[in-house]
Amino acid sequence: MSRPGAPRRGIVEALNRTFRHWSLLPAVLVFALLTAYPIVNLLRMAVSTIEFREGREIWSFTPLRNWDLLLADSALGPVVFNTIVFVVVAVAIEMVAGLALALLIGGLTRGKAIMRTLMIIPILVPPVAIGSMFKLMFNHDFGVFNQILGYVGIAPVSWLGSTSLALLSVIIVDVWHWVPFIFLILFAAVEGLPKEVLEAARVDGATRWQLLRRVTLPLLMPALTVALVFRAILAFKTFDEVYLLTGGGPGTSSELLSLHLYKVFFEQNQLGYGALLSVFTIVGVLSLMVLARWLTQRWSLR
Amino acid sequence: MASVSIRHVDKAFGPTVVMKGIDLEVADGEFVVLVGASGCGKSTLLRMIAGLEPISAGEIAIGGERVNELEPRERDIAMVFQSYALYPHLNVRGNLAFSLELRKAPAAEVEAKCRQTAGVLDLAQLLERYPRQLSGGQRQRVAMGRAIVRQPRVFLFDEPLSNLDAKLRIAMRTEIRALHQRLGATSIYVTHDQVEAMTMADRMVVMNDGRIEQIGAPLEVYDRPSTLYVARFIGAPSINVFEGSVEGRGAQARLRTRGGQYLLLPAGPQVEPGRAISAALRPEHLAIAPDGSLHGTVSVVENLGHETYVYVDTADGRLCVLAERSLRLPPGAPVSLAPALQALHLFDAPSGQRIDAGEARR
Numbered sequence: 001m002s003r004p005g006a007p008r009r010g011i012v013e014a015l016n017r018t019f020r021h022w023s024l025l026p027a028v029l030v031f032a033l034l035t036a037y038p039i040v041n042l043l044r045m046a047v048s049t050i051e052f053r054e055g056r057e058i059w060s061f062t063p064l065r066n067w068d069l070l071l072a073d074s075a076l077g078p079v080v081f082n083t084i085v086f087v088v089v090a091v092a093i094e095m096v097a098g099l100a101l102a103l104l105i106g107g108l109t110r111g112k113a114i115m116r117t118l119m120i121i122p123i124l125v126p127p128v129a130i131g132s133m134f135k136l137m138f139n140h141d142f143g144v145f146n147q148i149l150g151y152v153g154i155a156p157v158s159w160l161g162s163t164s165l166a167l168l169s170v171i172i173v174d175v176w177h178w179v180p181f182i183f184l185i186l187f188a189a190v191e192g193l194p195k196e197v198l199e200a201a202r203v204d205g206a207t208r209w210q211l212l213r214r215v216t217l218p219l220l221m222p223a224l225t226v227a228l229v230f231r232a233i234l235a236f237k238t239f240d241e242v243y244l245l246t247g248g249g250p251g252t253s254s255e256l257l258s259l260h261l262y263k264v265f266f267e268q269n270q271l272g273y274g275a276l277l278s279v280f281t282i283v284g285v286l287s288l289m290v291l292a293r294w295l296t297q298r299w300s301l302r
Numbered sequence: 303m304a305s306v307s308i309r310h311v312d313k314a315f316g317p318t319v320v321m322k323g324i325d326l327e328v329a330d331g332e333f334v335v336l337v338g339a340s341g342c343g344k345s346t347l348l349r350m351i352a353g354l355e356p357i358s359a360g361e362i363a364i365g366g367e368r369v370n371e372l373e374p375r376e377r378d379i380a381m382v383f384q385s386y387a388l389y390p391h392l393n394v395r396g397n398l399a400f401s402l403e404l405r406k407a408p409a410a411e412v413e414a415k416c417r418q419t420a421g422v423l424d425l426a427q428l429l430e431r432y433p434r435q436l437s438g439g440q441r442q443r444v445a446m447g448r449a450i451v452r453q454p455r456v457f458l459f460d461e462p463l464s465n466l467d468a469k470l471r472i473a474m475r476t477e478i479r480a481l482h483q484r485l486g487a488t489s490i491y492v493t494h495d496q497v498e499a500m501t502m503a504d505r506m507v508v509m510n511d512g513r514i515e516q517i518g519a520p521l522e523v524y525d526r527p528s529t530l531y532v533a534r535f536i537g538a539p540s541i542n543v544f545e546g547s548v549e550g551r552g553a554q555a556r557l558r559t560r561g562g563q564y565l566l567l568p569a570g571p572q573v574e575p576g577r578a579i580s581a582a583l584r585p586e587h588l589a590i591a592p593d594g595s596l597h598g599t600v601s602v603v604e605n606l607g608h609e610t611y612v613y614v615d616t617a618d619g620r621l622c623v624l625a626e627r628s629l630r631l632p633p634g635a636p637v638s639l640a641p642a643l644q645a646l647h648l649f650d651a652p653s654g655q656r657i658d659a660g661e662a663r664r
Contacts, residue, residue, distance in 0.1 A: 196387035199354050204401035204448070205375040214404075218391040 039282075045275035052269075062272070069273040078252045079260040082167060086256055087235045090174045095228060097175065098182025103216070105183075106190035116187060119180045127177075131244025134173045135160070138245070166246045166254035173241050178234075182227045189223030222296060229292035233285050257281055304365030304455040304488055305330045306351060311360035313346055313512070321346065321512040324360070328490060333482050335491045337499035338509035339535070344492045347509070348458050351490060352381050365455055377456075380449035384461040386441045388433040394420075394444050395429040401452045419451040422481075439470045446478070450485065459491040463498065475501060496536050500524070508532045526647075530654035533582045533647055539611055539622045542588065544581045545651065548573050557581050561617025563596055566643055578651035585611060586624040587645035590631075594638030596621070600631045614639060 015022070047063040070076065105115045122130075137144045138159035146156040159169045193216065201215045217224075239258035242248060248255030248263070255263075261281065265274040306328040313321035321343050328334045336344040349355040351362055353374035362369055369377050380401075389397050395416055402412045420426045423443045433441055442462060449457055462478075463471045479502055482489055493499055499506045500520045508515045508523060508531075515535075516528040527533035533541050546559035548567065555567040557579065565581055567573055588596075590612065598616030605627075612623045614637055623639060631637065648657040 194385070194387065194390075196383045196385050197389060199352075199374075200381065200383060200387035200448075201389070201400070202354065202374045203352055203377075203379060203381045204452070205404045207375065207404075210404055214400075215389060215391075221391075 042275050042278055045272055046279050047276075048272050050271040066273045066276040069270060070276060073273075075252050075255065075260060079255050079257055082252070082255060083236065083257045086167060086171060086174075086238065087232055090171045090178075091228065091231050091235050093171070093175050094179050094182050094231060095224070097179045098227065099186055099220075099224070101179065101183045102186035102190045103212075106187060106193075116184070119183050119187075122177055122180050123184075125177075127240035128244065130173065130177055131241060134169075134176075135245055138169055160246050161250060163250050163253035166250060170238075170242050170245055170254050170256075173245065174235065174238065177241070178231060182231060185227040185230075186220065186223055189220050193219055225292065225296050229288065229295075232292075233288055236285055236288065237281075306456055306488060306490065307361075307363040307366075308347075308351070309361045309363070311347075311350065311362060312358045313343070313350065313355070314358045319358075319512070324514060326507060326514065326517065328488060331486045331488055333479075333489045333491065333502065333504045335493060335499040335503035335506045336509060337493055337496055337503075337506055337535075338515075340494055342509040343512040344494075344507075344509050345460055348381075348460055348490060348492045351456075352379055352458055353377050378454050379456045379458055380452050380454040381458040381460065382445045382449050382462040384464050386433075386445040386462075386465075388441055388444055388448070390433050393430050393432050394425060394436075394447075397433070397444055398425075398429075398447050398451050400448070415451050419447045422450070423447045438466055439474070442466060442470075442474060446481070450481070450487075453487075455488065457487050457489040459489065461493055462491075463493070464495075471498075478502065497538065500536070508535060510535075526656070527582075528656045530580055530582065530649040533649070537584055539585055541582045541584050541647075542621045544583075544618050546579070546581075548575050548577045548579060551575060559618045561619070563617055565595070565641060565646070567648070568643055568646065573648065573657065579657065580649045580651055580654070582647040582649065583641055583645060585622040587642040588621060588623040589640045589642070590623060590625055590629070590637050591640040592638055594640035596639040596641065598637060598639070600633050600635045600637055602633065603629075603631055612637075 046066060047061060048059045049062045049065055051058045051060075101119070105112060105119075108115065125133075140146060140156055140158050140161065143159070145159060149155070149157060157165065159165055197219070198211065198215060201211050206214065237258050238256055239262065242254055242256050242259050243262070246254045248259045257277075258281075261274055261277055264270050264277060306326075308324055308326040308328075311321065311324040312319065313324075324347060326334075336347060338344045346355055350357045351364075353369065353372060353376075357370060364377060364379070389400060392400065398416045398419055399412045402415060407415075416429070417426070420429055423446055425440070425443055425447055428436065428440060428444075433444070436444065442465075445462065459478075463474050466474060475498060478491075491498075491502060503520050505517060506520055506523055507517045510529075510531050516523055516532045518526075523532060524536055527536060530543070534543065544557060544559045544561075544563075544565060546557045546565075549556055549558050555573055555575075557565040557567055559565065567581070573579070596616055596618075598614040598621065600612060601615045601620060602613040604611040604613070608627075610625045610627050610629060612625045612629070612631060614621045614623060616639075621639065625631075649655060650657055
């Protein structure tokens with residue numbers, strides 16, 4: 001038997017050695033196509049002006065123009081402020097309500113499954129239906145909210161039409177829509193709490209409040225962090241509820257970042273500036289995620 | 303320290319009655335072991351004493367004071383769980399200090415007690431570790447420490463050694479006993495392991511199917527089981543049982559076994575001819591002897607070093623005999639067995655209750 005050709009064996013061995021790298025190739029390609037390319041394209045847009053003339057798009061490299069637009073955008077300040085108020089208030093209410101419901105329903109001896117199923121319903125309703133539904137309920141003349149106010153002798157309120165209430169109304173809808181999401185995450189965690197540890201604390205002398213404060217909450221902290229982070233990121237990007245209920249108005253009193261982006265892109269046709277704003281939004285969300293990662297690591301180390 | 307009284311306690315889950323008329327007095331400083339097969343209700347009884355499980359009827363008193371209505375935290379008890387139930391988010395120090403901090407004890411006192419307890423249980427090097435960084439034996443010791451640091455009136459143990467390997471279990475058994483002798487605290491200890499019960503208990507309570515079968519000192523229970531269930535449950539290898547009916551009276555009284563063999567019975571008024579009974583005999587009360595009245599063939603010989611058990615197949619099933627260490631018997635060899643009649647336990651056949659043939663038999 002003759003000696004096999006040395007170079008050929010070398011190739012085979014090299015392929016064997018690098019096999020695991022090659023096997024990543026499909027995933028890398030999909031990632032590049034679906035994630036990396038759009039982001040690169042967005043970055044390119046963010047430093048360009050794009051105009052539509054003579055049936056085609058014309059790109060010109062004008063990074064400073066987009067910056068100028070950003071600085072000159074008088075709506076941006078209120079929009080960022082609104083978004084922060086919306087995220088903080090809505091998510092805080094949702095977290096507290098979701099946790100309370102999870103603890104309450106987790107403590108039931110029967111009917112848990114039914115309660116859980118009922119709680120999922122708001123998540124199943126399409127956002128457009130939620131928007132339409134609440135628009136009717138918020139109606140000044142025949143909406144159910146004003147009817148209830150009427151029963152207790154309070155004059156009808158312009159839920160969606162007043163600058164002071166519009167954002168609050170959007171928050172109410174968001175809370176209704178998203179409390180179940182928090183509930184589901186926390187309910188699973190509550191159900192997974194080690195029963196004997198809670199019993200040990202009760203025997204050790206913990207009152208209900210001490211049990212919650214010193215055992216239950218620390219044990220739920222990973223789930224609380226996950227729920228908070230997911231919800232904060234999603235709330236940061238809220239669009240449909242505002243678009244359907246108030247359209248951001250009156251004025252910019254309920255306009256959130258996503259809706260503002262939409263207006264810049266599709267009403268003002270400022271694609272370059274819109275892309276720049278998008279990049280800032282992405283950076284905002286990313287920093288939330290980094291914060292979250294840091295928080296979860298801190299908690300899992302404990 | 304305190305006594306524990308359980309009076310006519312019932313327990314029902316919905317319509318299912320799982321425990322009926324439990325009575326038990328645990329004296330101050332006593333170490334009582336509840337033992338029984340899984341599902342016999344021993345853990346439920348312990349949890350009822352702790353207040354983690356409501357009782358359906360009857361009364362539980364700790365130190366003479368009725369505690370039925372008290373929350374677990376108001377009963378001044380400590381409990382060691384099978385899973386140890388350490389607080390995963392607290393380190394060893396935090397686990398030990400938890401109950402003291404809940405009661406808002408001064409920091410210096412908390413620290414002193416934690417150090418002292420850690421010293422007793424050899425945990426001083428582990429104070430900063432978290433439960434998941436500990437071995438099973440270390441976790442078990444932390445669980446013990448969490449209980450003793452509080453100096454409660456009563457200690458409750460729910461199968462605390464079940465999750466340890468055999469060697470550690472035996473070591474901890476001794477350690478818990480030593481700790482009890484040192485602290486003198488009233489302790490109620492649940493286990494399914496009859497060896498643990500025998501070795502640790504001042505008194506043991508054998509439970510079966512939600513009832514107490516027998517209460518007594520370990521040797522008392524071993525020597526005079528009050529039911530066939532207890533006779534079978536206590537002792538390893540387990541007791542040999544012959545079923546059959548009585549023939550003859552007085553000195554002629556004998557048991558004709560289901561397998562057609564005869565066992566002489568000690569005379570007694572309760573043993574009427576024709577009565578269906580079970581006779582039980584521990585392995586150490588059977589001897590291999592050429593003139594023995596029971597016959598069979600050797601099945602298995604177990605040499606444990608300090609003792610040898612021979613399993614003999616007979617017409618009444620497989621019997622276990624404690625034999626001489628020097629004995630050499632090949633499987634299949636025919637042997638005769640001589641029962642020590644004075645050690646025979648008799649039980650009524652349907653009820654399983656002990657038949658006492660009078661003190662003359664002893």
